[in-house]
Amino acid sequence: MEHPHWRGMGLFAAALCGLSAVGPVPRAAAAEPPRLELEMPPGGPFTRGDQVLVPVFLRMEPGRFKYVSFGLETEGQASLFFALSAALIAMPGVDYFHDRIVDSRHVAAGVGDFDFERSVGVVPVPEGRVGLGTLIVEIGAAAPERGVLTVAAGTRSVTGPPELALEGKVIVSLDRVEVRLPLMDHAFVRGDSNRDGVIDVSDAVQAIQAIFLDAGSEPCGDAVDANDDGRLDIADPFFLLNFVFQAGPRPPAPFPNAGSDPTADGLTCGGG
Secondary structure (H helix, E strand, O other), X not given: XXXXXXXXXXXXXXXXXXXXXXXXXXXXXXXXXXXXXEOOOOOOOEOOOOEEEEEEEEEOOOEEEEEEEEEEEEOOOEEEEEEEOHHHHOXXXXXXXXXXXXXXXXXXXXXXXXXXXXXXXXEEEOOOEEEEEEEEEEEOOOOOOEEEEEXXXXXXXXXXXXXXXXXXXXXXXXXXXXXXXXXEOOOEOOOOOOOOOOOOHHHHHXXXXXXXXXXXXXXXXXXXXXXXXXXXXXXXHHHHHHHHHHOOOOOOOOOOXXXXXXXXXXXXXXXO
16 A cells, blocks of 8 residues: 555655746736836927927826926027926816926926825826927027037926826836937028029029018028128128129039038028
8 A cells, every 4th residue: 555655745746847847937027117208309400490399208007196297408509398288287186387497498397286185196197108298499599500409307306306106195206318309400502592402583582581571480591691691681682683693603602512501600501
């Protein structure tokens, strides 16, 4: 007769073999901490005078949050404004702020329920990512012709450190994130005011319109500046007409091929 002790040992060995065949039980993946995200905008490189729209998102585990607050900043060659998501601020029980308290390069923003006596989340994030708004970056005249402009979110502001409040009064710190906007003036042909690839009387007409009717709205002032004196005035269409009809002096470089402006002045050439 088989001893009960040996029968128990056999069952134990079989159980071990079964565990070995199945393998180790995998550990559940650790949840990623909440974070801000900046999305690189299309259309670069950008240039002085451009207004660039940078979407701002919050990524977290699906659920709800009580509030989020953070700073946004850029370098001295640009100014910022933050437009909060209309869908978020229309939600019941949601308050918000977006203030340029220090200067135009620093913005403090937040959205949610800022009553610290309550602990219930008011902003749903069912898909794990929600748009918080759009950062509007206005690139100033002092920005370099070539290089990068750094824009950051999740910076410390006058309202305090960047943080996310989850349900149950759980506070999570948010790390700084950034995008680097490429800067470069667009190539142009001097004198080709309407940018159709041909220098003719229509360019003089376009220059007159840009100077007298749409002052300040010309996307490529460098092209309109036919005589390359760094100013947009009546001398530019006269210079073009003299070149087209009287075989006058050729426009300075870049001409006749497109290129960048070799002259340092306050004019730019955008992508419009």
